[in-house]
Amino acid sequence: MSESFAPTSYDWPQTETWFTPACRCFEQYGALTDRGVPLLHAEQQDTSCRAWSIVVERVERAAVEQPEVFEPLAGLTDCQRSEVVALPATISRLKRVRVLSLCRSAVSSLPAAIGEMESLEILDIYQSYRLHYLPFELTRCSLLKDSRISTRALFGNYKRIAPFPDLLDRSNSESLRALAPKDCSVCGSPVSEGSGLPRWITRRVGTDFVPLLLVVCSSPCIDALSRAVPDARVHSGGTGSAEWGPRR
Ligand SMILES: [Zn+2]
């Protein structure tokens, strides 16, 4: 740990809002796996709203000022919070941010670019109940050691026993097109639109086991990942996949 900064002193703050970003993904599909399989959130970020402009401006400013703690939604009204469902890929420029705080957000996906936040040590997405998984690229943040995640909101979690969305189901293809990284999550080769293979894997991120979405260029890359992490299953979700979720 650096002497100039003690991230353990980060005190997991409560936000000043009681905004509750609920969704019906788990209620609809219930606790029994045979009731169905959830879908990926399909909402796309409205880039014309004021709240999004504020977030984009804050990322721009942080890219210049390089703060150690970045809280993109601080001070936003509940209405503005509800309008921010993603983060801009420009967060890749936040090379010195050690704490990313996104608690009580309505964010339903994080960009693969988060993997380029090379100083990230703490990820706080507590009570972001629409965020059911994280991008695999987060595993590239080699300093990440602490996290605060509402684990009951995660796909495959042991409380809800809901399966993972079926990544090969056509109803998810539009959401995947919007999410898919341009490079293979494993080897980094460019992946042309529509040719990537989406998969799930559950791995430790910070202090939690979290479902991660990856998009790879080829089946050899899936095999390479399976060999590298033999205790984790690389799968495409669907009926019966709940058991591959986080176990605690
Ligand atoms: Zn949901």
Ligand SMILES: [Zn+2]
């Ligand atoms: Zn690859």
